[in-house]
Amino acid sequence: MEQLEQRQPRGKVLVVDDQAINIRVIHQLLNDEHQLFVATSGEQALEFCLNSPPDLILLDVVMPGMDGLEVCRRLKQEESTARIPVIFVTGHDDKDEEEACWLAGGVDFVPKPVSGMTLRHRVMTHLTFKLQSDLLREMALMDGLTGVANRRRFDEALNAEWRRSQRSKGLLSLIMLDIDHFKAFNDEYGHQAGDDCLKQVAKAVLSAVRRPGDLLARYGGEEFAIVLPDTGKQGAKEVAEAAADAIRELQIRHQPSDHDQVTASFGVASLDLARHSSAKDLLEQADEALYEAKDSGRNKVCVG
Numbered sequence: 001m002e003q004l005e006q007r008q009p010r011g012k013v014l015v016v017d018d019q020a021i022n023i024r025v026i027h028q029l030l031n032d033e034h035q036l037f038v039a040t041s042g043e044q045a046l047e048f049c050l051n052s053p054p055d056l057i058l059l060d061v062v063m064p065g066m067d068g069l070e071v072c073r074r075l076k077q078e079e080s081t082a083r084i085p086v087i088f089v090t091g092h093d094d095k096d097e098e099e100a101c102w103l104a105g106g107v108d109f110v111p112k113p114v115s116g117m118t119l120r121h122r123v124m125t126h127l128t129f130k131l132q133s134d135l136l137r138e139m140a141l142m143d144g145l146t147g148v149a150n151r152r153r154f155d156e157a158l159n160a161e162w163r164r165s166q167r168s169k170g171l172l173s174l175i176m177l178d179i180d181h182f183k184a185f186n187d188e189y190g191h192q193a194g195d196d197c198l199k200q201v202a203k204a205v206l207s208a209v210r211r212p213g214d215l216l217a218r219y220g221g222e223e224f225a226i227v228l229p230d231t232g233k234q235g236a237k238e239v240a241e242a243a244a245d246a247i248r249e250l251q252i253r254h255q256p257s258d259h260d261q262v263t264a265s266f267g268v269a270s271l272d273l274a275r276h277s278s279a280k281d282l283l284e285q286a287d288e289a290l291y292e293a294k295d296s297g298r299n300k301v302c303v304g
């Protein structure tokens with residue numbers, strides 16, 4: 001048991017059961033090692049998961065209203081909850097119910113009455129996988145140099161926000177920014193200083209991107225992109241101006257540039273249903289605005 005405790009990752013575990021006695025048993029077994037949450041119906045469990053996804057779910061199969069199998073199917077259909085592992089806690093040990101659990105998307109099942117040792121080991125095993133895969137996923141979607149999101153994450157976020165804005169007819173804006181005369185910076189101060197400059201610029205821009213749903217990504221080379229959900233043209237322009245100020249405030253010396261310090265050019269585009277029929281159209285408009293900023297003297301924000 002001591003060995004188990006050393007290896008145990010602490011995670012958020014949601015216990016879903018309509019019977020208080022079952023919840024109490026699981027609580028006693030797991031509460032010292034994990035952060036436990038409880039839902040007493042399928043509907044409550046879905047709502048909880050959509051608002052704050054746990055790392056693992058222990059799900060009773062037979063419940064009044066929505067049963068565990070249906071809860072699991074719905075979780076697997078939803079992008080934000082599909083990766084949460086579900087362990088079914090089953091009352092019957094017949095083959096049909098086992099198969100139904102697999103088909104609904106469960107990763108495992110534990111028979112009732114629950115064996116403490118089995119439950120704790122199963123939870124530990126699946127939590128370890130989940131937390132490790134979260135970490136790998138995070139690393140795969142992060143830009144190694146600056147620590148902000150990478151191009152892949154940006155593409156995913158822009159497409160997701162695009163779909164969301166189509167469903168809700170909501171606002172969506174995009175900013176593209178590109179450091180001015182960066183080739184000359186590298187040539188003058190060296191590649192290492194160039195890398196350091198990129199890191200500082202990313203940090204400065206991040207300070208202007210304040211809402212939890214906003215996403216700053218390194219789009220490639222010395223170009224960054226910002227996705228701003230629920231934000232119109234004026235709001236996006238303000239974010240771009242604040243980011244431009246933050247870069248100027250860094251006062252990184254850049255003698256070959258017209259401004260003697262590192263600056264960037266910005267292109268802003270906001271969703272216009274009459275004009276854009278895909279996320280690509282929005283991206284192209286932001287790109288055109290960026291080129292207009294470059295063409296008309298750099299170190300400025302242009303709105304498309």
Ligand SMILES: Nc1nc2c(ncn2[C@@H]2O[C@H](COP(=O)(O)OP(=O)(O)OP(=O)(O)O)[C@@H](O)[C@H]2O)c(=O)[nH]1
Nearest residue numbers: 178179180181182183184186191194195221222294
């Ligand atoms: N140090 C460093 N340089 C990079 C990195 N990625 C791209 N670059 C450099 O960024 C420079 C971009 O040059 P250009 O596309 O010609 O643009 P620019 O010199 O910034 O000119 P304008 O955009 O027109 O103002 C190239 O020299 C790239 O090698 C990186 O990760 N680190």
